[in-house]
Amino acid sequence: MRWLVAGLVAVLVALVVGVSLGPVSLPPGSVAAELLNLFPGVHLDSGLTEREIAIVTELRLPRVVLGLLVGGLLALAGGCYQGVFRNPLADPYLLGVAAGAGLAVTAAIALGGAGRQGTLSGLPMTIPLAAFAGSLLAVTMTYVLGAAGGRRGSPAMLILAGVAVSAFLSAGQTYLLQRHADSIQPVYSWLLGRLATAGWHDVLLVLPYAALTTVVVLLHRRELDVLAVGDDEARSLGLHPQRTRYLLIAAASLGTAAAVSATGLIGFVGIIVPHTVRLLAGSSYRVILPMSLLFGGAFLALTDVVARTVAAPSELPIGVVTALLGGPFFVLVLRTARRVLT
Amino acid sequence: MSREPAGREPASREPAAGTPAVEVRGLHVALGGTPILTGVDLTVAVGEWVTVIGPNGAGKSTLLRAVGGLLPAPKAITLFGTPSAALRRRDRARIVATVAQSPVVPPGMSVLDYVLLGRTPYIPTLGRESTADVDAVHEVLGRLDLAGFHRRELATLSGGERQRVFLARALAQGATLLLLDEPTSALDIGHQQDVLELVDQLRREHGLTVLATMHDLSLAGEYADRMVMLAAGRVVAAGTPPEVLTEELLATHYRASVRVVPGAHGPLVVPVRPTRP
Numbered sequence: 001m002r003w004l005v006a007g008l009v010a011v012l013v014a015l016v017v018g019v020s021l022g023p024v025s026l027p028p029g030s031v032a033a034e035l036l037n038l039f040p041g042v043h044l045d046s047g048l049t050e051r052e053i054a055i056v057t058e059l060r061l062p063r064v065v066l067g068l069l070v071g072g073l074l075a076l077a078g079g080c081y082q083g084v085f086r087n088p089l090a091d092p093y094l095l096g097v098a099a100g101a102g103l104a105v106t107a108a109i110a111l112g113g114a115g116r117q118g119t120l121s122g123l124p125m126t127i128p129l130a131a132f133a134g135s136l137l138a139v140t141m142t143y144v145l146g147a148a149g150g151r152r153g154s155p156a157m158l159i160l161a162g163v164a165v166s167a168f169l170s171a172g173q174t175y176l177l178q179r180h181a182d183s184i185q186p187v188y189s190w191l192l193g194r195l196a197t198a199g200w201h202d203v204l205l206v207l208p209y210a211a212l213t214t215v216v217v218l219l220h221r222r223e224l225d226v227l228a229v230g231d232d233e234a235r236s237l238g239l240h241p242q243r244t245r246y247l248l249i250a251a252a253s254l255g256t257a258a259a260v261s262a263t264g265l266i267g268f269v270g271i272i273v274p275h276t277v278r279l280l281a282g283s284s285y286r287v288i289l290p291m292s293l294l295f296g297g298a299f300l301a302l303t304d305v306v307a308r309t310v311a312a313p314s315e316l317p318i319g320v321v322t323a324l325l326g327g328p329f330f331v332l333v334l335r336t337a338r339r340v341l342t
Numbered sequence: 343m344s345r346e347p348a349g350r351e352p353a354s355r356e357p358a359a360g361t362p363a364v365e366v367r368g369l370h371v372a373l374g375g376t377p378i379l380t381g382v383d384l385t386v387a388v389g390e391w392v393t394v395i396g397p398n399g400a401g402k403s404t405l406l407r408a409v410g411g412l413l414p415a416p417k418a419i420t421l422f423g424t425p426s427a428a429l430r431r432r433d434r435a436r437i438v439a440t441v442a443q444s445p446v447v448p449p450g451m452s453v454l455d456y457v458l459l460g461r462t463p464y465i466p467t468l469g470r471e472s473t474a475d476v477d478a479v480h481e482v483l484g485r486l487d488l489a490g491f492h493r494r495e496l497a498t499l500s501g502g503e504r505q506r507v508f509l510a511r512a513l514a515q516g517a518t519l520l521l522l523d524e525p526t527s528a529l530d531i532g533h534q535q536d537v538l539e540l541v542d543q544l545r546r547e548h549g550l551t552v553l554a555t556m557h558d559l560s561l562a563g564e565y566a567d568r569m570v571m572l573a574a575g576r577v578v579a580a581g582t583p584p585e586v587l588t589e590e591l592l593a594t595h596y597r598a599s600v601r602v603v604p605g606a607h608g609p610l611v612v613p614v615r616p617t618r619p
Contacts, residue, residue, distance in 0.1 A: 228448035238435030283450030
């Protein structure tokens with residue numbers, strides 16, 4: 001319960017800080033008042049000018065909300081994969097899921113002309129579905145390759161398979177980018193992860209998929225705890241482990257696909273956040289999954305603040321910032337997980 | 343929503359008196375084309391303790407897995423009068439609890455959370471455990487002298503304590519049939535006796551039925567009502583411990599040179615170095 005409160009506080013802090021900071025700094029109190037004004041029936045005097053209010057509601061708020069959604073989804077998917085595969089290193093990026101979604105989005109833009117207007121904004125609603133197909137293809141390849149090493153495959157095999165699948169699909173993506181260089185200009189910024197041009201339509205694009213993923217995964221959080229004792233024992237406790245596993249892989253991949261189609265490739269959130277939550281709040285997925293959702297959102301929204309202020313007036317791609325944080329963190333997880341992997 | 347109490351009666355209708363807990367008739371199991379079990383018959387009466395012995399690779403664990411419903415359920419297995427294949431997985435989990443040979447110890451999981459997993463067959467799909475489930479777990483922990491352990495991390499417990507936690511999870515399942523695959527293989531001799539005494543006490547107090555596999559023949563004979571010897575996937579001997587633990591049978595099927603001496607609770611099997619030809 002106290003972790004739930006902590007998670008909600010983190011989200012609120014990220015929301016206010018994320019909206020307050022930027023080229024025009026706004027007082028957090030006024031921002032909080034203006035955010036409350038969005039609720040029907042609330043009329044507070046925030047002291048902000050018309051223009052500042054527009055900055056809050058039309059520019060910064062959608063960006064922060066998208067950050068919250070995408071970060072929450074990536075962290076939730078990471079935690080879910082870790083439980084489903086019983087593998088501490090499982091993550092949407094290391095499993096190749098994100099690369100599969102990225103390839104599918106690139107293909108849809110290059111071959112389908114979805115990016116004609118010279119921007120990714122206003123993507124058709126079908127783009128996340130294409131990304132979902134790509135992510136499912138990728139996770140299936142990784143699963144099959146990773147299990148080929150033995151009767152069920154070792155955790156290390158799965159990650160190596162993910163790396164191979166990821167490299168393979170990224171190569172396909174690079175090929176498409178080379179062949180369609182002119183029509184695909186906007187994909188370059190998207191490749192490194194971008195929240196910069198986020199608008200409310202991006203939020204609306206992600207929202208339905210995010211809701212579906214969240215509901216399915218959170219409803220199964222107890223089943224993930226049961227899966228932790230292995231398939232045989234889960235079965236003798238009355239579960240259908242393989243059925244549960246397929247459903248959760250599909251749900252986590254849908255969430256990843258939605259995140260990738262909105263903001264491109266933002267890595268390591270699915271490793272950093274669930275492991276931090278695990279260290280703080282214990283090993284039960286009943287806690288890890290909802291907390292990953294909340295802290296993942298807060299984490300990415302705050303990382304975005306860093307990305308757009310540290311080198312102001314220019315912005316760092318947010319994927320670069322998460323990778324800078326995630327690389328060392330990954331090494332840390334690798335060291336503690338060595339026992340599991342060998 | 344109606345929830346079953348933490349009682350230990352099987353979820354299915356009450357079987358008629360005299361119905362065995364386990365009835366296996368002509369069980370064949372082949373894994374990857376290799377026959378593992380051939381025409382195995384086995385009957386375990388309610389409240390009985392039957393131990394399956396046999397040399398490595400005889401098919402003991404496979405037999406237990408089949409009874410526990412972990413293998414594609416053939417028609418050959420009946421549990422408390424109901425064909426195993428006709429039971430839904432959740433319902434079977436309320437009747438049969440298994441303690442695996444070396445259960446997975448999930449890193450970081452507390453004893454309470456681990457034993458709570460035993461309540462899974464009573465928790466609605468996609469639901470969460472109720473306070474009744476938590477109470478049932480605390481009751482089981484108390485019964486197994488684990489009351490102070492619920493916050494401890496399972497991975498940090500000693501082998502004997504862990505084995506008691508594994509048993510606690512099986513008891514929390516509220517099943518009347520307990521399948522124990524090598525319950526003592528990871529323990530020193532004192533803890534082996536502790537665990538087997540505990541199982542026997544629980545069996546008497548709660549009318550549990552026990553089907554176990556064991557390697558230590560003397561220990562197996564001291565606790566079992568009846569024994570079944572498997573060799574190469576077939577039943578080669580069945581009966582009371584003195585009927586099964588004979589020097590001839592052990593020489594034939596284990597290729598072991600042993601002396602069998604009578605003991606207070608069953609025959610004691612003593613390995614004797616073979617004389618060189």
